[in-house]
Amino acid sequence: MSTADSSAKYPRAIVHVDGDAFFASCEITKNPKLRGKPVVVGGMRGIAVALTYEAKALGVVRGMPVHEIRKLCPQAVILPGDYDLYGIYARRMYAIVGRYTPLVEEYSIDECFADVSSGQVTADSGQPEEIARKIKYDLETELGISFSVGLATTKVLAKVASKHRKPSGLVCIPTGTEEEYLTNTGVGKIWGIGRATAEALYREKVTTAQEFVSKPERWITENFAKPHLMLWYELRGISVYDVHVGGGDIQKSVAATRTFRPPTKERAVIWAQLSKNIEEVCRRAREKGITGSYAYCFLKSQEFQYLRFEVPLTRHTNTPIEIAELVRPAYERAFRRGVEYRATGITLSNIRPEEIEQQDLFGTSRNLGELFSTIDKIDHKYGGNTIHLGSSMGAYGAHHTRPFALPFLGDVV
DNA sequence: TCTGGGGTCCTAGGACCC
DNA sequence: TCTGGGGTCCTAGGACCC
Numbered sequence: 433m434s435t436a437d438s439s440a441k442y443p444r445a446i447v448h449v450d451g452d453a454f455f456a457s458c459e460i461t462k463n464p465k466l467r468g469k470p471v472v473v474g475g476m477r478g479i480a481v482a483l484t485y486e487a488k489a490l491g492v493v494r495g496m497p498v499h500e501i502r503k504l505c506p507q508a509v510i511l512p513g514d515y516d517l518y519g520i521y522a523r524r525m526y527a528i529v530g531r532y533t534p535l536v537e538e539y540s541i542d543e544c545f546a547d548v549s550s551g552q553v554t555a556d557s558g559q560p561e562e563i564a565r566k567i568k569y570d571l572e573t574e575l576g577i578s579f580s581v582g583l584a585t586t587k588v589l590a591k592v593a594s595k596h597r598k599p600s601g602l603v604c605i606p607t608g609t610e611e612e613y614l615t616n617t618g619v620g621k622i623w624g625i626g627r628a629t630a631e632a633l634y635r636e637k638v639t640t641a642q643e644f645v646s647k648p649e650r651w652i653t654e655n656f657a658k659p660h661l662m663l664w665y666e667l668r669g670i671s672v673y674d675v676h677v678g679g680g681d682i683q684k685s686v687a688a689t690r691t692f693r694p695p696t697k698e699r700a701v702i703w704a705q706l707s708k709n710i711e712e713v714c715r716r717a718r719e720k721g722i723t724g725s726y727a728y729c730f731l732k733s734q735e736f737q738y739l740r741f742e743v744p745l746t747r748h749t750n751t752p753i754e755i756a757e758l759v760r761p762a763y764e765r766a767f768r769r770g771v772e773y774r775a776t777g778i779t780l781s782n783i784r785p786e787e788i789e790q791q792d793l794f795g796t797s798r799n800l801g802e803l804f805s806t807i808d809k810i811d812h813k814y815g816g817n818t819i820h821l822g823s824s825m826g827a828y829g830a831h832h833t834r835p836f837a838l839p840f841l842g843d844v845v
Numbered sequence: 846t847c848t849g850g851g852g853t854c855c856t857a858g859g860a861c862c863c
Numbered sequence: 864t865c866t867g868g869g870g871t872c873c874t875a876g877g878a879c880c881c
Binding site for chain 1: 846848849850851852853854855856
């Protein structure tokens with residue numbers, strides 16, 4: 433087929449790659465004896481975050497509590513997550529796709545987009561459908577994990593394609609053949625349409641992606657917002673979303689939120705939880721080598737109402753003692769008595785890379801920076817979270833709390 | 846769904862200004 | 864000012880994703 437043919441079929445050629453049951457698949461490559469078994473990767477608070485098709489067949493679903501899974505199928509292999517391992521596989525996935533085109537968007541740990549339009553691909557890669565097939569083959573043979581691959585003229589259609597035949601599907605949607613795929617796609621399954629918009633569409637008797645794109649443009653603009661119009665274009669084969677190369681390298685915020693048990697009205701207990709989140713968010717910021725100068729905090733009530741407050745930080749920082757000191761008064765002002773809370777969280781934003789040179793050479797900030805880098809080393813050596821702010825004490829179990837004093841930190845647990 | 850955690854982006858409407 | 868109109872900026876919070 434000539435290049436002219438292929439650009440008629442694919443004015444833009446966008447591939448979407450999606451790892452099947454990715455975390456569980458990674459676990460199986462680490463331990464091949466698990467192949468063919470119902471494998472479940474557990475996450476926070478003991479719920480399933482990934483599962484093999486064997487586990488799905490037994491009725492296990494994402495989000496199911498581990499104790500329920502054990503009851504439902506005692507033969508299930510339940511593993512804790514190994515996120516370092518998944519990250520390694522993700523990087524290999526990106527690298528394999530990157531052989532065919534430099535335009536690879538590292539969308540998430542188990543997904544990526546690639547622009548394989550002619551003129552973008554490396555010289556000997558072939559036509560789009562051939563490239564999509566090769567990418568899938570390389571991924572599966574080199575990583576030992578199955579992937580679902582979609583090829584279409586836009587990102588949203590490529591997503592439709594990769595979802596269409598899971599697991600291990602290869603679906604190509606050349607221009608002009610969209611209709612049958614859209615007819616088989618529920619409007620709520622479209623990437624970018626969530627529960628709220630899906631319900632609004634159902635009220636208008638729009639239930640499939642095909643019905644959505646059949647509506648006139650005016651109907652979309654009058655009843656919905658800009659992102660939905662973008663989806664309408666994309667689903668009609670008009671590309672408006674670019675493949676963002678290396679877009680993930682400038683992170684805009686870093687967060688730590690935690691639900692705790694039991695829920696409580698106690699001011700001090702809730703502060704201890706928030707304080708623990710402050711420590712956690714700072715630990716992660718230091719790990720990434722970034723600082724922030726603005727903190728968004730929230731308390732979540734039992735009724736899922738959010739009490740929010742924000743705190744400008746006097747400078748860019750990633751040290752918990754500094755942030756806790758500024759957040760504390762704001763917390764005291766925002767706190768409402770008599771409300772039962774179940775979670776707290778903090779998001780650090782206005783992100784900037786950590787300065788190698790501390791700005792304040794004579795004040796405490798330099799010492800704090802050094803102190804926390806030392807703490808990070810201790811945590812690394814002893815398996816993390818060995819040293820805490822005294823204010824977080826209540827948020828950790830009572831068993832390992834023997835406070836001692838450190839300069840600048842006050843009581844440390 | 847008796848409801849986790851980490852992110853990003855968009856927008857309605859208030860604040861503010863002339 | 865018991866008042867009009869119009870524009871821009873900002874932010875709280877909604878919606879969505881994995």
